[in-house]
Amino acid sequence: MMNIVLSRDTLNLVHQLQRMTGENVMLCYQCKKCTLGCPSAYRMRMKPHELMRAIQLGQEEEIYWSGTIWICLSCETCNTRCPQGINILRVIDGLRERSKEVNYYNPYPVIPAFHRIFLSLVERFGRIYELGLAVLINLRMLSPFKDMDMAYPMFIRGKMKPLPHRSQGVKELQQVMERIRKLEESKLEN
Amino acid sequence: MRYAYYPGCSLSSSGIEFHLSFQYVARALGIELVEVKDWVCCGASSAHATSHLLSIALPVLNLSHAEKEGFDRLIAPCLACLSRFKAANVEMKSNDPLRKKIHELFDYPYQGKVRVYHPLEVFLELGLDQIRARVKKKLKGLRVACYYGCVLTRPPKIAQFDDVENPQSMDSIIQALGGETIDWSYKTECCGVSMTLTFSDIVLKLSNEILREAKEGGASAIIVCCPLCQANLDGRQRQIEETYHARYGLPILYITQIMGLSFGAYPKEVGLEKLITSPKEVLGPLGLM
Numbered sequence: 001m002m003n004i005v006l007s008r009d010t011l012n013l014v015h016q017l018q019r020m021t022g023e024n025v026m027l028c029y030q031c032k033k034c035t036l037g038c039p040s041a042y043r044m045r046m047k048p049h050e051l052m053r054a055i056q057l058g059q060e061e062e063i064y065w066s067g068t069i070w071i072c073l074s075c076e077t078c079n080t081r082c083p084q085g086i087n088i089l090r091v092i093d094g095l096r097e098r099s100k101e102v103n104y105y106n107p108y109p110v111i112p113a114f115h116r117i118f119l120s121l122v123e124r125f126g127r128i129y130e131l132g133l134a135v136l137i138n139l140r141m142l143s144p145f146k147d148m149d150m151a152y153p154m155f156i157r158g159k160m161k162p163l164p165h166r167s168q169g170v171k172e173l174q175q176v177m178e179r180i181r182k183l184e185e186s187k188l189e190n
Numbered sequence: 191m192r193y194a195y196y197p198g199c200s201l202s203s204s205g206i207e208f209h210l211s212f213q214y215v216a217r218a219l220g221i222e223l224v225e226v227k228d229w230v231c232c233g234a235s236s237a238h239a240t241s242h243l244l245s246i247a248l249p250v251l252n253l254s255h256a257e258k259e260g261f262d263r264l265i266a267p268c269l270a271c272l273s274r275f276k277a278a279n280v281e282m283k284s285n286d287p288l289r290k291k292i293h294e295l296f297d298y299p300y301q302g303k304v305r306v307y308h309p310l311e312v313f314l315e316l317g318l319d320q321i322r323a324r325v326k327k328k329l330k331g332l333r334v335a336c337y338y339g340c341v342l343t344r345p346p347k348i349a350q351f352d353d354v355e356n357p358q359s360m361d362s363i364i365q366a367l368g369g370e371t372i373d374w375s376y377k378t379e380c381c382g383v384s385m386t387l388t389f390s391d392i393v394l395k396l397s398n399e400i401l402r403e404a405k406e407g408g409a410s411a412i413i414v415c416c417p418l419c420q421a422n423l424d425g426r427q428r429q430i431e432e433t434y435h436a437r438y439g440l441p442i443l444y445i446t447q448i449m450g451l452s453f454g455a456y457p458k459e460v461g462l463e464k465l466i467t468s469p470k471e472v473l474g475p476l477g478l479m
Contacts, residue, residue, distance in 0.1 A: 020242075021242075022285075039379060039380045039382065039396055040380075040382070040385075040392055040396075043389075043392060071389075071392075073340075073380050073382055073383075073384050073385060073392070074235050074238070074239070074384055075340035075341070075344070075380035076273075076340060076341055076344040076345050077340070077344065077380070079344070079345045080344045080345045080346060080354055087345075093238050093239060093242065093245075094242075096239045096240070097239075097240065097241060097242060100240075108389075110388050111239075111385075111388055111389075112239075112240075114236070114387065114388050115236040115239050115240050116240075118234075118236035119233070119236050119237065119240060119244075122230070122231040122233065122236075122248075126230040126231065127199045127202070127230060127231050128199035128231050128234075130199070130203055130204060133387065134387055137387045137388065138387075141388070146390070147387075147390070149428065149429065150425050150426060150428075150429060153425070153466045154204060154421075154425060154466070157463070157464050157466070158206070158464070159203060159204045159205075159206060159464055160203060160204060161202075161203050165202065167228060167229065167230050167231075168227075168228040169227075169228030169229060169230045169251070169255070170230065172228070172230075172251065173230045173248075173251060176247055176248075176251060176295050176296065177244070179294075179295050180241065180243055180244050180247060180295065183243070183291070183295075184241065184243070
């Protein structure tokens, strides 16, 4: 059993997430509809309804340790079915965004690494370069030949381009991404 | 009717046959598609897991290109793109502080005038009669499962299309073409595609359930409307069969491919040869290819 000490600070996480996402996690009354509909709950150590409870109790470290936010597939089933109308995915996205600022253990670092690689390719070419993304993430996972059996038939059918395509709009995109980065860095410093 | 067309990254590579077949069907139905100038990636699921501001900014960048060119309607066939575009439009309308922030990022302030559509929405708006009128070959004897994927109808507040748990739009089109559809409970279950390059075990499990249910329901093919579902169910089918000791052999066709064939297209015109599980055994005997 985990001992939880309730104090004035317990609600800090709830308030911070509400400021970030506009969602009020305190509305959750543990009906478990989110968990029952969740396609990847079977793989989560902390189920979606437990995640909501953990937020209410301010158990931030446990939340990040469980890695639940990185096993979520973003399929929006929980949002759709929540009787309290909580946008649970938006809350999870808030926690994902926050993970860049807090320094807790993450059992699945490969997922945020995937997002970083994805966005760096987008910033470079303006569009996603599928082969490059697959190769880079395979290297990151130390399994360079993963899914070769899937890639080959796609390759010979011309469904996977060997070289990236650069969008004409990439300059404007880079400018916008640079501005966002500056904005978010200045927010962190304050 | 003129539409701005946002193919997205998938339709230029792994989903190329969706692009080809949609172009064919659009021509047949008199839908004019103009590709968005200098479009860039919408950020899909990586942007919203990283920064909310970025996840709205990327779709807005593309929407503003369409708006500048005078379009008020945009078609995004990929469901990942579609849901990001719709979410961006809702946020730009309802979230004032965010709208201000976004406007500061761009030289052109997006006014939120571009409505976003999936091809299915456009087809249904045209009406089933228009579709029926163009049928040259009926899909007689074809029994399929329509798989809608996760975010075509979810969440209903943003998607605003079809029934959220039991959608019917594709079923009604297949029926208009003379085919038969099965009733099954996996229409909107997630195939797990956002983990496809990382935790593939989740993807194999979820996709296996979809293939198994379709097969048990008596379908001889699955009809999809998203390039990510297709890449998963078709591209990984061999791996799934090996992992779960099953034999499915289900061709995964785009709704626009089957519409094109029914409108009299040659198999090559709708990119049938691009499919990994060949539809020959299913469509051949019916005279569709």
